[in-house]
Amino acid sequence: MTSRKAPILSAPLVIFDLDGTMIDTAHDLIDSLNYTIAARDLAPVTFEDLTHLVGQGARVMIRRAFALREQPIDDSEVESLLERFLGHYKEHMPGKSRAYDGLEACLDRLQAAGYAAAVCTNKMEELALPLLEKLSLTSRFSAITGGDTFAVRKPDAAHILGTIERAGALPARSIMIGDSINDIMAARNAGVPSIGVTFGYSDVPVAELKPDHVISHFDELTPELVSGLLAHRN
Template identity: 65%
Template sequence: MTPAPAPLVVFDLDGTLLDTHTDLVESLNHTIAALGLEPVTYDDLTHLVGQGARVMIERACRLRGHPLSADTLPPLVERFVAHYAGNMPGHTQPYPGLIAAMDLLKSGGYRLAVCTNKMESLARGLLEKLGLTGYFDAITGGDTFEYRKPDARHLTSTIERAGGDVSRTVMVGDSINDIAVAKNAGVPSIAVPFGYSDVPVNTLGPDHIITHFDELTTELVERLLGEYAEKVAV
């Protein structure tokens, strides 16, 4: 009898694995300062993040009444990337309990991966600066493929790179893109309420919510995989 594939837990990055808000705000404000725009705040951030740097800059400029033309965006993206990459890891830290939870999952034979709409180079660079890349069997960003969350292919391609199986995968995230990509790919989702969602995560329809990473256990993952398999079979 062929053994079941090792379970795979796929994480979003910003607002899920890592508290990046201070550095995102600083780099974003550095970027829009070139246009003479008023700085954004943490309260603005929940409406700006989730689709990568380009969209975040566009949204910030629109928020400040300064819509961008196609030719003015690329130099602003370069300005953001240079500032953000040059200051890594800055104030960014893993959320409480994350390292212990990942150690627990890895010791149980689980695979781990990152699926983020952040540029892959920035995601990898940040995780490397924090000494976390060794935990992950795959790290994919918003520019890794021709598609990104909530497109199901971003998640399914990440699963493939990590050597996982869709039927044995759980997605962990903090926003609508994470919950939606899980639904689109046909995998159960776990939401965290401490990230950057602009609405309460319970309104997004996740399969489960954890308020601290000490709740992310092998028992929880196996239960969710079993419940989801039963639901799909009905």
């Protein structure tokens, strides 16, 4: 981790979750997971299943798929199936994964208004970094952190706070945008406002997680919305 001190007038920071928030990765996650669990003859999972499985990275997703099918799995098998998952996912990347409608225009708008952007995802770095690169998004962000960047991950506050520090920003001038309970809880734990998106992979309607604001399209994510939420933070 850098020990860089944030300058007093650092840009306010909008922190994005990746899977189900910036990028629609569901099709490729399901494909690679089904390829992985087929090695143990487990029945394929659906999008509806994915909303219960995704959120804590690939290792947990594999474990949850076995729990869903009521099949035991030991630690060494998780590790070998993780390798199978990673190999398949990387080989097909970016597959059908695409930025959600309006994301790039939203990033342009925020940047023009003097906002910085960062990524805080529970996806492993070795998947998140090349995926963003293949979608030509890497240069948009002051920091990109994954589920294995720090000793803890979302919903732990330290994942968001570490991302803010790497971006050279301040918690009091940062906001988190995400699709799932991990994002909204991590923001709450870190004391930063949150925006929930309705189009992601939450297993409950995102409004039930009580983010500070809900959007259903990136057209709604404006500098005015962000500055208003930052001004009214508790």
